Amino acid sequence: MAEFRTDPLRGFTVLINGARGERPSEFQVSVQSDPSLVCPFCRGHEHMTPPSIYEERDSAGWTLRLVPNRFPALSRNAKSLVESSTLGEATPAIGEHEVLIETSTHDARAHDLSKTQWVSIMRIWQMRLKHHYAQDSNCYVHIFRNEGYRGGATLSHPHEQIAVLPFVPDQIARREHLLRAYRDREGKCLHCVWLAEESANGARVIRKSERAISMTQFAPRFPYEWVIHPADHTPFHELPQVRIEEVAHHLASGLKAVSRITRHPDSNVVLFAPPPEWGEFPWSLEVLPRVSTQAGFEWGTGIHIVSTLPEEAAALIIKSLPNGCAL
Numbered sequence: 001m002a003e004f005r006t007d008p009l010r011g012f013t014v015l016i017n018g019a020r021g022e023r024p025s026e027f028q029v030s031v032q033s034d035p036s037l038v039c040p041f042c043r044g045h046e047h048m049t050p051p052s053i054y055e056e057r058d059s060a061g062w063t064l065r066l067v068p069n070r071f072p073a074l075s076r077n078a079k080s081l082v083e084s085s086t087l088g089e090a091t092p093a094i095g096e097h098e099v100l101i102e103t104s105t106h107d108a109r110a111h112d113l114s115k116t117q118w119v120s121i122m123r124i125w126q127m128r129l130k131h132h133y134a135q136d137s138n139c140y141v142h143i144f145r146n147e148g149y150r151g152g153a154t155l156s157h158p159h160e161q162i163a164v165l166p167f168v169p170d171q172i173a174r175r176e177h178l179l180r181a182y183r184d185r186e187g188k189c190l191h192c193v194w195l196a197e198e199s200a201n202g203a204r205v206i207r208k209s210e211r212a213i214s215m216t217q218f219a220p221r222f223p224y225e226w227v228i229h230p231a232d233h234t235p236f237h238e239l240p241q242v243r244i245e246e247v248a249h250h251l252a253s254g255l256k257a258v259s260r261i262t263r264h265p266d267s268n269v270v271l272f273a274p275p276p277e278w279g280e281f282p283w284s285l286e287v288l289p290r291v292s293t294q295a296g297f298e299w300g301t302g303i304h305i306v307s308t309l310p311e312e313a314a315a316l317i318i319k320s321l322p323n324g325c326a327l
């Protein structure tokens with residue numbers, strides 16, 4: 001029982017899921033997890049989740065598990081809750097919803113994960129992008145990670161979600177429109193021109209390697225919001241091992257640096273991996289430290305007020321980057 005509804009006056013789409021309201025919530029109003037609650041993502045509690053779709057193991061047991069979400073927001077047999085009216089559109093939330101348990105360590109945070117762990121995680125992103133995008137009814141595969149109360153996590157054990165949507169959300173479609181409009185107008189690639197400009201300017205660049213660049217966002221929504229961009233147009237799921245290692249190095253080092261500066265903030269990590277029919281459209285990996293909240297100004301206007309200059313944030317992050325052997 002879940003559906004998308006699009007508001008005829010305000011234009012935005014929401015996902016209403018009756019079943020999710022019944023799920024246990026580990027968080028109420030703080031990030032303190034209740035020790036009396038049994039964690040479904042810890043080793044020995046595998047019976048609390050659906051069976052693994054995929055797992056990796058060492059001599060002590062699994063080290064990483066991919067499972068269907070026990071409380072899915074999207075499912076193959078979703079049904080609408082109400083009939084659509086003339087203007088109010090309601091469609092069943094048909095799709096898939098998986099959970100990637102990143103580690104067996106219950107209290108690890110994003111910045112604790114090593115480069116090697118991120119490589120394993122990113123290989124699974126590649127595997128699931130290939131799998132889900134191969135099916136015609138799947139329009140957008142959204143891979144994201146919530147950590148902490150402000151980050152929207154309901155379980156503290158480190159995990160990510162893979163949500164497969166039956167349409168391309170407006171916010172994602174806008175990116176395609178921006179690139180296409182620029183190409184039509186200027187005859188060039190907006191992504192490549194922007195990266196060249198940002199590299200030359202340098203004020204927001206955190207790290208540059210052969211085929212990837214990390215930078216704080218020019219127009220961030222949160223202080224210290226940063227992004228990893230590829231230097232070319234290879235789709236994320238086609239990146240060879242050496243390039244996955246390069247991206248994992250950027251992610252692990254950036255997370256550690258921002259964590260040191262902002263004292264381990266709640267966060268979201270979001271992969272933007274466009275549908276294959278967009279052609280060689282560049283992906284990006286975005287990190288949102290949730291050090292501030294969205295308030296009335298943001299809710300009313302969609303414009304975020306950010307108190308830290310992205311240029312100052314980049315300089316501080318660079319100073320806090322760990323050296324290679326700490327990854």
Ligand SMILES: [Zn+2]
Pocket residue numbers: 039040041042043105106157
């Ligand atoms: Zn746990």
Ligand SMILES: [Zn+2]
Pocket residue numbers: 189190191192193232233
């Ligand atoms: Zn380009």
